[in-house]
Amino acid sequence: AQKVTQAQTEISVVEKEDVTLDCVYETRDTTYYLFWYKQPPSGELVFLIRRNSFDEQNEISGRYSWNFQKSTSSFNFTITASQVVDSAVYFCALSERDRDDKIIFGKGTRLHILP
């Protein structure tokens, strides 16, 4: 069965520090998609990235980077030089395209960036 585990419930770092949010997933499919979403204090959910199972290239977007490793079933998210505006709940999600069309979310990691 598909499952997403975000073991870090809450993280606090001081501004300008780097921080990595962990995501471990379980799936029986060979074709699947992984996502990260951000939920700032205002409550809306903001898409950050989508990665398919055939593309293991790491991705960098400004201060954000993602490390996808199929060997460890992980899709970790790093924020470099964190800023207070990065404070939010971050969700990792998984969908198994070959099996059904559900998108399953992890429990989220609440990130506090302290000034």
Place this chain on the structure above:
Amino acid sequence: NAGVTQTPKFRILKIGQSMTLQCTQDMNHNYMYWYRQDPGMGLKLIYYSVGAGITDKGEVPNGYNVSRSTTEDFPLRLELAAPSQTSVYFCASSHIRTDPFNEKLFFGSGTQLSVL
């Protein structure tokens, strides 16, 4: 372009009452989803739909019903509200399979529901 619109934003129900959470999208998305978010529990999938006339259960469907008579609308029905259904509800839609390079969820702004 409104995206995904949810109504109402807030609602208080008494135990046993019923209500419908409305969700509509104007992006011609085939796929629509209902999630509930409980504190510390992330997002749990209630029901989803891959197109008009087709719905399927998610992780936590008990106590809810859905219908998808049109591409645009995906209402969520609570028949006998219970305190356990106090949560924030999010509707989402996606182009999945019709636009494989743009597979992401577009979320509504959420409905905060309290059952007392």
